Amino acid sequence: MKKAPSQFVKFTKTKSNAAKKEEFKAEKRKYKKEREEYFEKKKAETRKLQGGTDGRSRMGKQAGDKPVPAPVINRPESAGTMPLNKYIAHAGICGRREAADIVKSGVVKVNKEVVTEPGHKVSPQDEVVVNGKKIFLAKNLVYILLNKPKDYITTTDDPQKRKTVLDLIKQATKERVYPVGRLDRNTSGVLLLTNDGELAQKLTHPSNEIKKIYAVTLDKPLDKKDFEQILKGVTLEDGLANVDVLAYADLKDKTQIGVEIHSGRNRIVRRIFESLGYDVKNLDRVTFAGLTKKNVERGKYRFLSEKEVRDLKHFRKGK
Template sequence: MSSKGRTTMRLDKLLGNMGFGTRAELKKLAKAGWITVNGETIKDPGKHVDPASDTIVFDGEPVLYREFVYIMLHKPQGVISATEDMRERTVLDLLDPPYRAFEPFPVGRLDKDTEGLLLLTNDGKLAHELLSPKKHVPKTYEAIVEGRVDEQDIVQFARGVTLDDGYVTMPAELTIQSCEEQAEGSFISRISLIIQEGKFHQVKRMFQAVGKKVVYLKRVRMGDLRLDESLPLGAYRELTAEELAAIGR
């Protein structure tokens, strides 16, 4: 909890949120003398502490509490953008327990077969700011498309594309990176696309509307947050101070 609002919280809740153990485990560890607050051994983990001012030490290591966590994930194909699922592997399954203890969730979603930038956080206010339709936060994708993407498509995307359900998209910025002819006159195009909304399967449906098919899709940017290309598929890290500033945190 922030020091501006609720200044104190139970010690076992604080440590549990940080991934140090369950309430039952922490009760045993406290009785064994593993936890000190301001130099005093605390046997009762139900004690209220102020994370902003109290010095908390667990097994000899200082505990630096934080309310929110911000994680950049290079999402691979084959996992879904959800917090839990009975059948499918989710993006949270890629995180180590200490991070899952914060109960983060994906900001927006990427399709199961789509790769790239996914932000995970437990900051609901930030998620609302980034996902609000009124904000029109731009999202940049790179894609491989079956078919010859040309200037006509660029013009059409800039005007807005009518999807299969009749919805007309907001103007989008399409850039052709390359277009290679394959056997028998077929083409493969590599493109980047900037959209300002996030309709279901939007990029795929936009190309479908102009008679083409997306066969590979990767998100590389969301607002001012760029995917760290040195981050391997399936890997994650916390945002840097510069990245946090870029998203207003």
């Protein structure tokens, strides 16, 4: 069987069991060290808050890579000020960029005065009202990974009463969470939902180049000419579209394509193939920011482990 080009080996090459085992051990050692440093830092912070004494408090040993028993991570209220759009995002209403649009629309009041500047400074003591409803900073942070099925839209509310991804997780938490980024109605796969506005902003900002991998099924085999054109870049109505990696996921079936991309432009993967005359029959996001839908059935969800949350918050650009 013909081998895939070396730059596509990530989609086709499998590692030996021994190599996988060694990688697992190395990763386990790495995160064990990180956990120890993390809890030592927490202990130091606690001693500092208690005037230099250890308060006789001890933190229990953590469970390594296993999910934390409770899906909520506590965050103390900030004593300082922050931009109004950041405050709204931390209240679990939406992401920071969407919050800026809400502020500009004139539906936000601070201490009974309408404010239209997203950068307006507010503190936890201020009264902030959005669309007539008072909001509060979220103290309990929730992180949910959903394996989104088709026919669900990625929004918190739909005037047309269509099914939304929040319908699938309504039993998961009482906290108000929202999707990080978007998957269109006919796209399935990994979707993160949270009320952590700061993390949501980090994962959706273009400058951070968050990687996503998609499994694409086309209506006909992708020929060599179009394959090479996609690697060079395809000009769409909103500019040049580039992919990071392109590969035949199955060398015997060239309708099955693997695509790695960091662009967050709307429907970018579908539009790349459609511009060359292909119909995308199925589009599934298998990886987002290092998160996969492994062991999560379609339409089901799970809470992120403490390790996964830590990885997301300390990711490096392009990872």
